[in-house]
Amino acid sequence: MMFWYAHGMSGWGWFGMSVGMVLFWALIITALVLVFRAVNRPHEHAHPHIPAAPTPQQILAERFARGEINEEVYRRRLSALHAGPLTKS
Structure with missing residues (x-):
């Protein structure tokens, strides 16, 4: 059980770090998908308020x-x- 207490980090520390890493990558992937969708969205009109x-x-x-x-x-x-x-x- 020496692995769980390496560098003064308990089991909850490792769990928190793992959850933080998953959330970090989920945020990065979501941001990339949103940017990709915004760039590739078809533009219907440049100025929709001008008839x-x-x-x-x-x-x-x-x-x-x-x-x-x-x-x-x-x-x-x-x-x-x-x-x-x-x-x-």
């Missing part, structure tokens, strides 16, 4: 829905948007 800018078609549809423009103007501008940019010759 996406509406498309020109959406703006035109909103103006038509509010009654700012009539159907003829709406259809003419919508076809112009679908035709693409005007080019100068």
